[in-house]
Amino acid sequence: MTAGAPATRTTEALLVDALSAGYGDTQVLWDVSLRVDPGEVVALIGSNGAGKSTLLGAISGIVKTWSGAARYGETSLTGLEPDRIVSAGVLQVPQGRRLFGSLSVEDNLRMGAYLRKDREVESDLKRMLDLLPKLRERYDYLAGRLSGGEQQQVAIARALMARPQMLLIDEMSLGLAPVLVDQLIELLASIHQTGVSILIVEQDVQTALEVSSRAYVLETGRITLSGPSAELLDDPQVKKAYLGV
């Protein structure tokens, strides 16, 4: 994982290596390194303003990387246009859903398949409706009219329409009732079953650590702690700072 490591070592799906980034003159991330192995669910936790969304933005190519690197499999993501990163199979479900509010649910899902040229888009649309039956009755609604939980489902389904290998999910549970969060976690589990690697970013630390196998703690732009999620759940430092016990 150091800069001198041989280029052939690509067992991990996503590798972020000593990445620094920010906006304008303000540095937000300082030498952040993390990895997600193929088929793994990894959590990135931290308080508001720690730089979690900035990190996802840098991986997705919408925030400029100052130094360091991000790689997916054999593909270097650093400096790539966002659409190339989508083509590489790395999809972000952004914080706050960011649906196209004046487009129908159907059109939002079709936007997810924007770069696809294969003929299976229609069958994938059907698959999404099987996976999320609630969306069937909302199919022609404008996305902006949906409830928060429904919007989050559409946001995830939109990303799935690109047939991603790696999902970056930013604050999935923010502002949603616990029962809805449970449904979304079930959805994540079924996506995970299909072999998709997932990096979830959460303020809801309890949830994040329960669904992931490993986790990283980001504090003011630096990774301060990492390890198996089960261990972090018991870590006194994590308990005190994030779990309120």
Next chain:
Amino acid sequence: MHLLAQDLVNGILAGGILAVVALGFSLVWGIMNIINLAHGAFVMLGAYTTYQLFTSFHVDPFVSLPISFVLLFVLGYLIQRLLMNWIARAPLLTTFLFTFGLSLLVVNIALIVWSGDTRGVTTAYSGANFTLGDVTVPWAKLYTLLAALAITGTMQLWLVRSKTGRAIRATSMDIGAAQLSGVRVTEIYAIVFGLGAGLAGVAGTLISLSYSLHPTMGDLFLIKAFVVCVLGGLGSVQGALIGGLVYGIVEAFATQLDFTIGTQHISGSGLQDAIALIVLLIVLIVRPRGIMGKATA
């Protein structure tokens, strides 16, 4: 009474052209937040393209419609791709200045190429008309209106149905989310600016059938496009169409005005340029979001 019906018809016929003039301007403004001051110059280029094809090769103006569109689309696409993408998301004033300079450049090149003489496109059917009751309808203007309706209809269908049209609408709603879906925004912007220019070119072709041509002819149409956009609501095809028709009708009636204030005699035909600005003022006071505009636009 017959005069009223004739004014109404004249207004609708003129309004169709204005709708096409405003459509490209409205798309660029609504989607890219760029007020393209070179739009009038693009209209002029479309008109002169038609003029040149007609005088040199006897190409019928309606046949030159697609040629104007393609030429101006390519010009607009390249301008956005090679130059404006550097400043597309800069403050409004930057793009304002850029397109103003572009307009001066294009108009002055046209003055060199075609000189400052007034030109016209006179076809075999230019003078032909038919009467419906008391109302006279020139065939050329009726064809122009039909072409305008076909163009706006096609545009609307394309924006709603096509993959690129959907991506354009998505980009106008949320650039970041569009990028995360795999949209390359610079490409979409180049297409939209190309479409804006292409539609201006088509409008120029339609205009050449009813108006005389001069390299500075675009100025008045730019102002009218601006007013039609504000009137109809920004960035929507329906807005441009409704705005264009309403404006055309208002103008047709206003030019018939004839009154005297004190010793000053005022006739409507002399007021033509002022009407646009008076309408703009009234809309901004009464309904600032436009007829079709959304409250949260």
